[in-house]
Amino acid sequence: MHKGRLLWLLLPSLLLTGCWDKKDPEDRAFIMTLGVDTAAAGCRFTFAPANTGEGEARTYAAVSETLAGAVAQIDGQMSRKTDLGQMKTVIFSGEILEDSQKLERILQELERSQTVSEKVMLLATTDLAADCAEAVMEADSKTGTFLWDFYKNTAGEVAVTKGIDLDTFLTERMEQGGNGVLPRISVQEGKLELGGGVALTQERIYALSNAEERGYLFLLGEAEGALLEGVYEGEILPMEVGKNDVRYDFALEDTDILCRVTLPLEGTLQGGEGFFLSTEKREQIETVFEEGIREEIAHTLGIADRAKEDLFGILPRLYRQEPALTEGISGEALWQALRFEIRPELELKDMGRKR
Missing domain, CATH: 3.30.300.210 (Nutrient germinant receptor protein C, domain 3)
Structure with missing residues (x-):
């Protein structure tokens, strides 16, 4: 009888605590840019987070067959939960774009994800995507929105490249039998260079100059x-x-x-x-x-x-x-x-x- 009465007394206080498993922003690593390179055992995923605390943010990577698997690896090594809900850009290396099976698997995973936006910007590089992700961090280590801002505010005004999001790219690939064009990003002497494109088929890629x-x-x-x-x-x-x-x-x-x-x-x-x-x-x-x-x-x-x-x-x-x-x-x-x-x-x- 006393135990039942105690339970009813404690119930309101339990309800008032809100979502007990909800994480505060400082407990999350908000990924802004994702680089995808090929690896012997799947893909190498390089995560570039926004700097939400003191000190400099840094990239970190994991090798896995899937993006979800890479996130799980990282979460087992860090004190902060990896959050893809704010991700702005995904950079694919040329080797990934030429591997139609790996590319298709990653695109399907991004499309099905409940957290990744369908408006995430896609880019291609003939360099390593990991190097591009590092250069993105150096260009904007605080917010990580440098690439997003470039394609939103600049690319359309100077006509050196065309921004394309996940949803649009998937639609165009379906219409064009797997072919498509992605904007190109490269690293020159440690600096980002934006312009040109990469045209891809099911078997190979073609770098486009400006x-x-x-x-x-x-x-x-x-x-x-x-x-x-x-x-x-x-x-x-x-x-x-x-x-x-x-x-x-x-x-x-x-x-x-x-x-x-x-x-x-x-x-x-x-x-x-x-x-x-x-x-x-x-x-x-x-x-x-x-x-x-x-x-x-x-x-x-x-x-x-x-x-x-x-x-x-x-x-x-x-x-x-x-x-x-x-x-x-x-x-x-x-x-x-x-x-x-x-x-x-x-x-x-x-x-x-x-x-």
């Missing part, structure tokens, strides 16, 4: 902010791309499929003697830049031509727009049948003014 990535952005209609240089009458003229749209049209021509890519563009000259130009000279300068853009896009498409695969998402457009042209034809045969015609249509909107 110019090749820019050609890809033109194909997407997302090259606004790109800075181009053209030579006119011996003078180098820089031009910033303003509005950039793109239109794809497909038509059967003999045994080929013509893919006409029309690019309505606006641009602004940034320097030189391009002030108060006559209509004739304006049109001549527009032609110079149009030819440069045409060559740049053709060079980017040449990478896919040598790979003999659609690296840049052209075929899904064909399937959607002209399904009758694709009936009974394999994707490989369709890609071989495609012939491209690139048509930039540039209009210089603001020639600038002297101050």
Whole structure:
């Protein structure tokens, strides 16, 4: 009787304690960047946490077949619980991207995770992902949001690379038969370098330079902010791309499929003697830049031509727009049948003014 009465007296105080197993922020290691490299026994996962305490934060790593297994290893060695709920970026090494089985397993685990956001940013490197994670810590050891901030605030303004999140990448890979393009990150003399891209197929990867990535952005209609240089009458003229749209049209021509890519563009000259130009000279300068853009896009498409695969998402457009042209034809045969015609249509909107 007395024991029952005591239990009822203690019950309210037990309920008032809240979630007894809830951890305070200082008891958690909030991972901001994850680097994934290949290893003999699975993958090497490098965790870069935010610095939530005194002193400098440091990276730590574990080798496991799965991300969950790596987290469990780390949790058994540290006093703080590893928390992936705030993770902003995942960096894949080239070796991981070329191993389709390992890559698929990790992507599926990230997709199914109850803690990892579907908006986590994905990046690729031809270096070690661990080195990139270390460089991220040095660039921003406090918040760990350096890469996130770059792609949110800067990349779209300068058009040197395209940010892509987990959800978008998974959708594009499904549409493109496992192919896709990720933004590239590298480490040069200990410093992070952001720009270019990595195109991947089921079997290998193709590193894209800044110019090749820019050609890809033109194909997407997302090259606004790109800075181009053209030579006119011996003078180098820089031009910033303003509005950039793109239109794809497909038509059967003999045994080929013509893919006409029309690019309505606006641009602004940034320097030189391009002030108060006559209509004739304006049109001549527009032609110079149009030819440069045409060559740049053709060079980017040449990478896919040598790979003999659609690296840049052209075929899904064909399937959607002209399904009758694709009936009974394999994707490989369709890609071989495609012939491209690139048509930039540039209009210089603001020639600038002297101050």
